[in-house]
Amino acid sequence: MEYVALSNGVKMPMLGYGVYQVPADECERCVSDALKAGYRSIDTAQSYFNEEGVGRAVAKSGIDRKELFLTSKVWVEFYGYEAAKKSVLKTLEKLQTDYIDLMLLHQPFADYFGAYRALEDLYDEGKIRAIGISNFYADRMVDMASFCRIKPMVNQVETHPFNQQAELKKWAGKYHIQVEAWAPFGEGRGNMFTNPILTEIGKKYNKTAAQVILRWHIQSGVVVIPKSTHIERMRENIDVFDFKLSEQDMAQIAALDKQTSSFFSHRDPNMVEWFAKMVEERKHQHDSSKEKKNW
Ligand SMILES: NC(=O)c1ccc[n+]([C@@H]2O[C@H](COP(=O)([O-])OP(=O)(O)OC[C@H]3O[C@@H](n4cnc5c(N)ncnc54)[C@H](OP(=O)(O)O)[C@@H]3O)[C@@H](O)[C@H]2O)c1
Numbered sequence: 001m002e003y004v005a006l007s008n009g010v011k012m013p014m015l016g017y018g019v020y021q022v023p024a025d026e027c028e029r030c031v032s033d034a035l036k037a038g039y040r041s042i043d044t045a046q047s048y049f050n051e052e053g054v055g056r057a058v059a060k061s062g063i064d065r066k067e068l069f070l071t072s073k074v075w076v077e078f079y080g081y082e083a084a085k086k087s088v089l090k091t092l093e094k095l096q097t098d099y100i101d102l103m104l105l106h107q108p109f110a111d112y113f114g115a116y117r118a119l120e121d122l123y124d125e126g127k128i129r130a131i132g133i134s135n136f137y138a139d140r141m142v143d144m145a146s147f148c149r150i151k152p153m154v155n156q157v158e159t160h161p162f163n164q165q166a167e168l169k170k171w172a173g174k175y176h177i178q179v180e181a182w183a184p185f186g187e188g189r190g191n192m193f194t195n196p197i198l199t200e201i202g203k204k205y206n207k208t209a210a211q212v213i214l215r216w217h218i219q220s221g222v223v224v225i226p227k228s229t230h231i232e233r234m235r236e237n238i239d240v241f242d243f244k245l246s247e248q249d250m251a252q253i254a255a256l257d258k259q260t261s262s263f264f265s266h267r268d269p270n271m272v273e274w275f276a277k278m279v280e281e282r283k284h285q286h287d288s289s290k291e292k293k294n295w
Contacts, residue, residue: 056096070102152177183262
């Protein structure tokens with residue numbers, strides 16, 4: 001495993017396992033498989049409704065807590081200082097841990113400054129080892145970095161070969177904010193797993209397109225958290241530390257950039273409305289103590 005030192009010195013694995021869209025009733029099995037495959041960093045979120053499954057797998061694994069790196073994210077419904085603080089304490093309970101390695105604000109909507117102040121205070125109290133943001137485009141990221149007390153250490157954003165985020169990476173570097181890729185494969189959109197350039201590059205190293213993509217991210221200094229519910233793919237996705245892409249390979253992958261999201265823009269007012277509606281719809285799910293179906 002390779003690690004990166006965040007701006008506060010905390011060591012973060014360059015590769016972890018993401019559990020978005022892993023159903024609550026499958027999450028414990030998936031995270032157990034990932035831990036068996038060698039993953040030590042797990043990325044979940046309050047809004048994935050599967051933090052409890054992560055917690056159970058971690059508890060049953062017997063792995064020393066210090067070897068693990070657990071990330072979760074505060075959902076928009078819990079923004080504002082008091083609600084965010086309470087929600088993080090609940091996440092700690094669900095994950096069955098005394099501290100979270102990285103806590104992010106999931107979206108740049110509603111009272112995110114209030115929520116961020118809660119993260120800062122929990123960081124001071126030692127309940128969170130690193131704090132950050134997610135889906136903050138360069139302008140929101142610089143806003144946050146400029147007006148907060150403790151600068152975000154990580155920004156988790158959509159990035160993959162078809163949306164390389166050169167501008168955001170440049171600004172993140174200026175503020176010592178580590179970029180972490182969500183959907184490092186773009187969830188396979190645009191036939192990424194069978195892209196001829198990526199598969200041709202892979203043939204030289206006896207690697208798949210998926211492995212080339214992850215290696216490209218890591219060599220670009222980006223942390224990755226690929227998701228798979230299949231143990232053989234989990235093994236494939238972590239097996240990326242025994243080869244190195246050449247400068248020419250890197251240049252060929254750079255040329256695949258379409259400079260646009262494969263999903264949606266957080267700046268699109270229609271999407272902001274969609275998020276606001278989703279926050280309302282999920283309220284009853286979070287009210288329940290039982291894990292619910294994923295979204
Ligand atoms: N902050 C945010 O707003 C946000 C948003 C989205 C995601 N995330 C985080 O980022 C993580 C990763 O993103 P993601 O899950 O959206 O997408 P992703 O990791 O880019 O892609 C996952 C998809 O690729 C398939 N896959 C995985 N490995 C493969 C391989 N080696 N060969 C072929 N197919 C493979 C998976 O299928 P199977 O599962 O069937 O194997 C799944 O359909 C999430 O789990 C979550 O932790 C965060």
